[in-house]
Amino acid sequence: MRKGNAAAYFSSFRIRLMQNLQYRVAALAGLMTQFFWGFMLIMILEAFYRNSDASIPMSLPQLASYIWLQQAFLVFVALWFRDPEMFGMITSGNVAYELCRPTNLYYFWHVRLLAQRISGAALRCVPILLVATLLPDPYRLRPPADLAAFLLFLLTLFTGVLINVSISMFIYILTFVTLSPVGSLMIIGTVGEFCSGMILPIPLMPEWLRNIVMVLPFRLAGDLPFRIWSGHIGMQEALTGFLTQLLWLGALMFFGQLSMRKVLNKAVLQGG
Amino acid sequence: MNLYLRYVKMVFRCQMQYRVSFLLTMLAQMLIPFSVFAGMLLLFQRFHLLGSWQVDEVMLCFAVIHMAFALSECFARGFDMFAQVVSQGEFDRILVRPRGTVLQVLGARFEFSRMGRLCLSVVVMGIAVSRLSIAWNPLKVLSLVLMVSCGTLVFAGIFMLAATLCFWTLQGLEVVNIFTDGGREMAQYPLDIYKKEITRFFTFVIPFGMVNYLPLRYLLDRPGSMAWHALLPLCATLFLVPCVLLWRFGVRRYQSAGS
Amino acid sequence: MIRVENLSKTYHVPKRSTGVKAAFKALVKRETVAVEAIRDVSFHVAPGEMVGYIGPNGAGKSTTIKIMSGILVPDSGTCEILGRTPWKERMAHVKDIGVVFGQRSQLWWDVPVQDSFDLLRDIYRVPAESYRKTADRLTEILDLADLLTTPVRSLSLGQRMRCELAASLLHSPKLLFLDEPTIGLDAVSKLAVRQFIRELNREAGTTVILTTHDMNDIEALTNRILLIGKGHILYDGGLDHLREQYDTVRTVTVDYREGQIPPVLDGVEMSRLGEGRVRYRVDTAIVKVSGVVARLSAELELKDVTIDAQPVEELIVRLYREHRI
Incomplete structure (x- = not known):
């Protein structure tokens, strides 16, 4: 990213943020929906835990924290969270206007998606976290294990969003080829949702599945920071996780830019 | 009814125009509930039992509610997408035609790709039924049919309520997801695993319990269930009465307030 | 009905x-x-x-x-x-x-x-x-x-x-x-x-x-x-x-033999369109069109005369203006 462009990216970021903050009622509605989901998931797991023997790799209170964090930062983790305007731009060919701007389109869109996710979470996370802390056991969200865990949580959470945005950039890039976002969005979204532990928390997965999921980048956005918070992952492992995040982020962004350039060249050749 | 079928045929032909995209969407639509189903199976693999429920029994529960949801999403899509119907001015067009608004809104949209979920739930139901040793009798068969069909109506009623809300505001409609998606996710497990208040709410206010949990107990000959529970799904359709009344009220409000 | x-x-x-x-x-x-x-x-x-x-x-x-x-x-x-x-x-x-x-x-x-x-x-x-x-x-x-x-x-x-x-x-x-x-x-x-x-x-x-x-x-x-x-x-x-009520303006466009000088008429707006061609804007509430044409034919050797009414759009715009909408 060249320095002169930073201002452009920043103001694009700000406009997005302000736009999304406008929809307060929608945010309130989303809040209630997520509370409901969180409760439901914990209740279901609670029912399962009632028959459990001792061999469960994660305690119910830890799991409750894990789920509340998932709900609070849903917008950070969910891959199906999308920008219909951008899809419209690609499918209608209006992307040409974006190409006229003196900015790197990959970063420009990356920042735009990032802003959407941050503004989406900014409204939702605080009330969810607050209320969830006040709930009775076993539904309560527990505070992080210690300050170091909390700081590492923040760090990995932020890197996690970057990874997630980089992954979703591939959905947009793919749309240049398929011209219809529906299929790829749903398939990548669903696979990603499952592999990031949104449907079944990763600690509860059977060994073989966990081995697969741990190799994929999807868990780095949510599962990793949430488990750091709940103390399920130790300091040592957390730092390794952070390094893995950085490696993945670098790789995803590198290949993202590469394929973006390829796809754009093709689009221009076809006359858009 | 005849007209409704004509609508179905029409929209089906429209969607068949884009066959490849249709099949892909349908496949993707199958993947979403499949991931939920897989999550459920994996939980059972670890925990073996959910309360007093076996995996096969819960599978039947899952299949019924997802089948009802898929049918309703497919055929009552007009209400589900009502915000779009209103904003495109289609509702004005509906009002200048000499047929009931409910029928026409139902006919405005169908989403056949939602059949992906239906396919999955048919398969799951097949597996569940073949593995469970249910002592089938005519009443039980009837009950199963009623569970699915009346469940479809209950979901349709919720979609209708959401659509009615569109006459007042387009903001915050996401809350309705609690009752559609949330109701589905909740009722895919037997309701007795939840807190009592929630079980009651989803039995007496939004009657998922009557189309799923209670008749299911009868199907499985659980202790305390009675034969008349088999017909409870019919009771659940009473839910449609307030939905339709509210809808009418909403239409009148639309006619006096304009869009 | x-x-x-x-x-x-x-x-x-x-x-x-x-x-x-x-x-x-x-x-x-x-x-x-x-x-x-x-x-x-x-x-x-x-x-x-x-x-x-x-x-x-x-x-x-x-x-x-x-x-x-x-x-x-x-x-x-x-x-x-x-x-x-x-x-x-x-x-x-x-x-x-x-x-x-x-x-x-x-x-x-x-x-x-x-x-x-x-x-x-x-x-x-x-x-x-x-x-x-x-x-x-x-x-x-x-x-x-x-x-x-x-x-x-x-x-x-x-x-x-x-x-x-x-x-x-x-x-x-x-x-x-x-x-x-x-x-x-x-x-x-x-x-x-x-x-x-x-x-x-x-x-x-x-x-x-x-x-x-x-x-x-x-x-x-x-x-x-x-x-x-x-x-x-x-x-x-x-x-x-x-x-009848509002559309009182007619335009009279005249082609005449080059070299002649078109007359200036009272209460009528005149605009030259080029050599040998002139247009008069006549408000019939003040002057009659027939009178204008008669004067012109007396003073000029006319090749062609066309009389046009206002387009309806202008009429409506005038009506709008009159009612201040």
């Missing part, structure tokens, strides 16, 4: 205010602003009449149309169409009317036109026999034969409008509302649409209410216009009468 008396309608539009505080207040109680769409609108339309309903955007045209087609309920006033109150007997009422919204399609986008027609037949419960007759006639007049098997999405705008017209006439309505039927059409399609409406009115005796911004539609189709502005009916009467 149509009797509208003292129709009034006020909308309550939520007030949009900025700021966080106002937004939270809005969650509890929404403040609204009353916007008067129409007020004391009255008019009658006889069977078989064709009426042009004109006015600037936001004047209340579409509100009136919506009330007359049963979509909207007015606050006060009465409206009786074919002996029924539209919003009270919606179903019975809409069977007898056809509505074309120029900007929106009533046809199903992805299937051939014929399928849309067949579905409309079922919606309106048109008996098979009369449906066939009507459809055949419409197909012939509107020249639809080649279009019926084409999906709507691949029709041109002009072709689509012809199909829209046919679609809203399949149930042989006695009253047809046309809301900007020629919007966006090319010249040829516009002519075809106008021609069709004229024939429909003459042969089937269908009453037509037409809203449009294109004054050529009005000129070609109807003599009676209803002018609405700011919710009030400003003028109800013939186009001729409107002309």
